[in-house]
Amino acid sequence: MKIVVIGAGPAGLAAARAALDANQRVVLLDAADDLGGQYWRHLPSSRPSSNEAVLHHQWTNFVELRARLEDDPLCEVVTSAHVWAIDRAGIHVLVGPPDGPDRERRTYPTDAVVVATGAHDRVLPVPGWELPGVYSAGGAQALAKGDRVAVGERVLVAGSGPFLLPVALSLANSTSTVVGVVEASRARRVASSWAARPWELVGARTKVAEAGSYAREFARHRIPYVMGRAVTAIHGAECVESVTIAAVDSSWAPIVGTEYSLAVDAVCLGHGFTPRLELAIALGCQLNDRRFVAIDEGQRTSVVGVYAAGEITGVGGADLALVEGTIAGHLAAGGRLDDEVLGQARRHRATWRRFAARLDVAHAIGERWSQWLTPETTICRCEDVTYQQLRTVARVTDSSGLRSLKLTSRAGLGICQGRTCGRTIESLLGAWSNEGGLIDGVTTDRRPIAVPVRLGELRVDSRDAATD
Amino acid sequence: MTAHSVDPEKDPIRPGSTNVVTIVVDGASVTGVRGQTLAGVLLSAGYVSWRGTSRGDRPRGLFCGIGVCFDCVAVVNGLSDVRVCQRRADDGDVVTFQSDHPDSSVEEQSSDAP
Structure with missing residues (x-):
């Protein structure tokens, strides 16, 4: 059996390792030209440095994981692998530079698949958000970690959720001045979701330590953090020059009269995450009512042989993704859920899920955000x-x-x-829409062609025939 | 100045030595750090937008940085619709601004493109 893992972020890497630990063959596919996903996006080997870890969490863990996979003859790592469609014939991949041309066509079987495609930023529209100089929070992070490019001199980070914190620190560690982090959720809401049932968080001590380290780093870089406020407009002629910030109520509706402006040359926005579902949908996986891939305790989807792990099963961060990947990889390799080797992963998964549920409540998008449009x-x-x-x-x-x-x-x-x-x-x-909302049962998640493909790359008569 | 490459002297990651990569952007020679994406090179060189939208010809540059939003597409070595945030810069790469607006005349690709 050959297990195909799609996505080489924390979940996919952990799944591949678990399957290899069970002595199964693994094919690990990722669209990027190196492993790590967005979480461990890093500089290419042509740009060595002695302290890259300052930009990452659990960097050593990643380096060990990568070495483990690359050194294992049972593991075939395929980078620059763009999965563009999945059907009965298998997983269709184009291998080569992003957006072509002349990528190599390959097809992999689908009898044992771990889908770990992750998520991307959800950015709510704001007047002026289309101006050059406005970035998704993840985009600014990717430039800082993968390119050592700082998006601006005076940067504002705004939106909602804990992801804004590492983004702000990445910018500060890239010599930008972060003029503020603006969190739309109000302090009371965040505090009450944390204070409830504190015994549930006993296993999540490392997260409390992490929060403490952010507080120290924010103080060291003098980054102001405000809650219950939102960027309600972005201004500039050719590119960003300033932002308007306003206090918002608990439903994120701006409160008239509280506006003030701030001069900035870049804005980074993130209001949560959207799971990248198209490949799971193409495989036939059912979604749950929260519109993530539905899974059982064994990370099994509704399709036999297809497992899912990481952010596509619910946004929960890298720690949760790692343990979900471990469980998915072990089961995909024929292991059992009650195997002793999964004991710790299952306990940690329960802890991180409780943790994720609180973040969900604390930072959920307010239902009246559109009042700033x-x-x-x-x-x-x-x-x-x-x-x-x-x-x-x-x-x-x-x-x-x-x-x-x-x-x-x-x-x-x-x-x-x-x-x-x-x-x-x-x-x-x-x-x-009148009453009952949208009624045609259509969503924007379905994309049968998952990434753009050049028609020339699909020609049957292309290279194979021509080079004979 | 808006976006810029981090000054290696001040960079807390303590970078080792790097090499230069040279590309051509709308006819001008532009240098970046080998290993950067085309988007990284463009932003570091002071470009903030390099595409016009299909309806309003509105300027677009980099937005999501991870290949999702397609704002950053440009003509690369004669091939249109390439996400420059996903493509590492190679010496001699030719990047041409892309307008998707029907009224704008699409420039013929230069014949000296590699």
Whole structure:
């Protein structure tokens, strides 16, 4: 048996190791040209440094994991591997430079698969967010860790959730001045979700220590952290020059009269994460009511032989992803859930899940965030669809079907295939439609062609025949 | 100045020696650090946008940085729609700004592209 692991972030790496520990063959696929995923995105080997660990958590753990996989003859690591479709014939991959051309076509079997495709930032629209100089929080992080590029001199980090903290520190460690971290959730909400049932957090002591280290580092870099506020507008002619910040209520509606402005040359936004579901959906995996991949205690999806681990099963951070990957890899390799070797992973998974559930409550998107939008605010960045245009289409067509509303407004139909604005247009349109929300059962998660492919790369008569 | 490469003298990761990579951006020679993505080289050289959107020809540069949003696509070595945040810069790479707006005349690709 050969186990195919899709995604080489914490979950995929741990899954591959667990399967190798059970003496099974593993194929590890990742679109990037090195292992680590977004969490351990790092400099290429052509840029050695003596203290790269300062940009990472658990860096040693990653270095050991990578060495373990690369040194194992049972493990075939395939980087620059772009999975573009999955069907009965298998997992279709193009291997080569991102967006081609002339990538090598390969197909892998699907009888034992661990899906660990992760998540990307969810960024809510804000007036001016389409200006150059506005980045997703993860984008700024990726540039800092993978390119040693600082996105600005005076940078504001805003949105919601604990991910804003490492992003701010990455920027500070890249010689930017972080003028503030603006968290939309109010202090009372965050505190109450933490203070409830404290005994549940006993196993999560390392997280408390982590929080302490952020507090120290923020003090050292003099980074102000404010809660219950949001960036409600971004201004600039050619690129970002300033932001408007306002206090928000518990539903994230801005409070009139509390606005103030701040001069910045870059803004990093993150309001949570969207799981990258297209490959799990292509494999036939059912989703749960929170729109993550549905799994059982053994990380098994609804499809026999297909396992899921990490952020696609619920956003929970790298620690949870690592233990989920370990369990998924072990079971994919034919192991049992009650095997002794999984005892610790299962206990830790329970702890990290409780931890994740609290973060979910503390930092959930407020239901009235859209009050900071103006008629001119861009909603769909690809197709330049404004809030007013979307609203007008919804009113004039009186449609309750997402598919028809997308076709008439063009929102979500651009080159990103709705990855950036998809969940936002679903929630806005759903709120406007008559009663029962959107009724056609369509979501923006399904993408049968998972990444763009050049037609020339699919020609049957291409290289194989030509080089004979 | 907005985006910029971290000054190696001040970089807490204590970088070792690096090599230069030279690319061509809309006809101009631009240098970056070998190992950087094309987006990293562009941003470090002071470019903030390199594409016009299909409807309003609005400027776009880098947004998500991880290959998801497609804001950063450009023409690379004669091939359009390449996500420059995903592609490492190679010496001699030719990056041309991309306008997806139907009214803008798409420039013929230079014949000296490698």
